[in-house]
Amino acid sequence: MSGGAPIRTQGPVASTGTIADHSSSGRRASAFAPLDVPEVTVPESHRRTRAPGLPRVAEIDIVRHYTMLSQQNYGVDTGPYPLGSCTMKYNPKVAETVAAFPGFQRTHPLQPDATVQGTLEMLWRLEEALCEITAMARATLQPPAGACGEMTGLLIMRAFHADHGGPRTKVLIPDAAHGTNPASVRLAGFEAVNVPSDERGLVDVEALRGLVDDEVAGLMLTNPNTLGLFEERIEEITAVLHSAGALVYYDGANLNAIMGKARPGDMGFDIVHINTHKTFATPHGGGGPGAGPVGVAAHLVDYLPAPIVARDPDGSFRWDRDRPRSIGRLHGFNGNIGVLVRAYAYVFGHGGDGLTEVSELAALNANYLAGRLADAFPLAYPEAPPMHEFVSTAEPLKKETGIRAMDVAKRLIDLGYHPPTVYFPLVVDEAMMVEPTETESKQTLDAMADAFLQAAEEAHTDPGLLHEAPVSTPVRRLDEARAARHLRLRWGLEEEPDRRP
């Protein structure tokens, strides 16, 4: 086994100082052409009186510092990243190449439509493809992330009900849902109501029936659900909602499982958001950017955020801003276009056949890895087979050894791997949510499984290894309680007065 996750832990400048610690009076990196017009100054009442404390550094200082920091970071390019629910698959390099074409990267959001016909056609084709994949009528590409897509969908629900019998107050959410769902529901002006899961980890349809009334605006659901299980009674579920005049929202967090196999619109969903950074491999960027396009069924098209791309009879494209029933705008411009170029590259590079194979191999990898881990880390809900990801539990291991999911996660770091998501979903004790994705090979999965099993074995034979882990990283376990108690959220003059710029 390797000697820890493949990130930098030592070296000539692997100190932990900030860029400000490299600051020297009189040093700088930037330079500008001489001012070629008469100099003008700000009226005194508007003038800044004290220069901001930015670092004074040379370009080499910047390059060494941030290169060193990049080497203390683990990405998909560094190694496997089975972070459940985040779909950390390989991000094709060609997507970076095409997104950097000046025709995409150097266009201004307010330039005339006639000068961005290529981008508008790209967006049009992407929208059509997303609608085919999800069985929706039209889509907005404006939301910059999944959570904003949720808000978009919920405001569409709100507007729909306002036009059809008046406002409703509640939105149903399964108890295993991602936290953004209930947060979005409240911000959209609804009350979030939990739907319990049954003993198999699926929506308790009988309980759902009891919750649905004419105050319910809709239900938000992933399918496969947060446990990686397909909601087999999905048609019944959507019918229950529809019969009460409510809408059903598909949270696309787990779309990677079903491309070319089943489509949310065919299951009865009315609104779908898609996380391009998950399913369509746009890089996660250390936390973002993503993009959260939202598709809707035909009866909701009028409510989509404005503008949307329109094609005129002469084949030219334009932004259609004249949409009186639109819920309005959710982004300053038209969304994360640079991310959507990458999503386009992924969708059309793979094609329909390739996307279908993506979902097939995502499911194969998850089932294979789940099987390899089952003895030590059994599935939390073993009755239904998982799809693209699975939730195992370290509860038996904890009972036997006292070792927790977090300890296993930290030991995996020392064994060379990014850990899975732990302690989510909240409905599973000692949850380990594993999403290997389709871009890992059998060899990688075998080696990763060996590491999980080694950690489980060590929990019995040498638990100190797990309690102490990680020991191979630039820092070891960090004191999160202290971070929250003694807030230090920026560099400050008080702590290092002589090193500040």
Added chain:
Amino acid sequence: MRFSPHTDDEIREMLSAVGRSSIDDLFQQIPPSVRLDRALALPDGVSEMELVADLRSLASRNRSADDLVCFAGGGAYDHYVPAVVWALAGRSEFYTSYTPYQPELSQGVLQVLFEYQSMICELTGLEVSNASLYDGATALVEAVHMSTGRGRNRVLVSAGVDTRAVEALRTAGRGAGYEPEMFDGEPSVADDVAAVVVQHPNAFGVLEPARERFAAAHAGGATAIQIFDPLSLGVLASPGELGADIAVGEGQVLGNHLNYGGPYLGIIAGRLADVRKLPGRIVGETVDVEGRRGYVLTLQAREQHIRRDKANSNICTNQTLMALAAAVYLAWLGPEGLAEVGRRCLSKTAYAADALTALPDVTPAFPGAPFFKEFAVRLPRPARAVIDAMVERGFLAGVAMPHAGEDVLVVAVTERRSRDEIDAYVLAMGEVLAA
């Protein structure tokens, strides 16, 4: 394109290991009635070289700012992006990672975000920032949501605020239960007013009397929110100095490309006392078990994954990569560079405004008002028609502001524009307007 490494033999071996005879077996739990019984109606996949040709062909049908000299602004600006920014932000250890849930493997991103937060505080003169929001408009929405509650639910928005930001606020307000109210001049701040929003410099480039507006907000017990331009803060007084409680801005100008509107960077900064209302990820410094300095996501109890329906914001995925670029760019600028960019914008904009308003029938829309890197003029013809005609002469002439009048054009001049380009632009405008 295919990025799965599986061979046919491996697929068979793996299926056999999980006790399945075929791939289709893995999807058996999908009821037949909802199973897609046909192939997706999409083109077949293509090779990388075919894909590049397709996208090159699409991109070639766009006119970029390399080709049209850019005087367009309105929230997105053609500032210079030094090579070092994306050479570093483009390192894949950063951009192929995700939210730093495992801090021991994520010290790189965490520390850059800590540095970014620090630099934003230095710029704004405020005490706390976060790890980014989507863009300037959504940052405004989040700032307003920090201010509402406790019987205060009205939001007063200065007439100089960007219309798209107001639209985003109006959309969010439909869910959150407020309707932005526009004011011109002095706001009337009653005890039910949550926030007073001022953009300074405003959407027409004009410097607003922000200090007075914020004093009025405070006199009425409301939160003072400033929309700021980060690149103005080498020359203009900071939001903190002006009395803003919360400052939000569009961070595209800090090393991020135009990207036809996104991905951009939502900046927010505020006071330490309000940190528990601040949305999104926040990085804090701490120590590890051996006492070494390290960084973690902190105050997570504010966030959606803990507080769920009690959370103040639903943001999860953010714009970290853009914040990273901003940190590198600000380190490249340094305090002198920031001031130099500001002086260049100011001086070139003044030069362009003088030359443009010397043309017949072109008049300043706000005569005598001081401005920073944008100015508004009234033209003798509709602005949109002038913009279209200027494209044919190789210029993005500016941004139309129909809500202020069909004849209003807002012109942005960044440090990139040379005197020659400005002179050629004014000459072309003269021709277009005379035609």
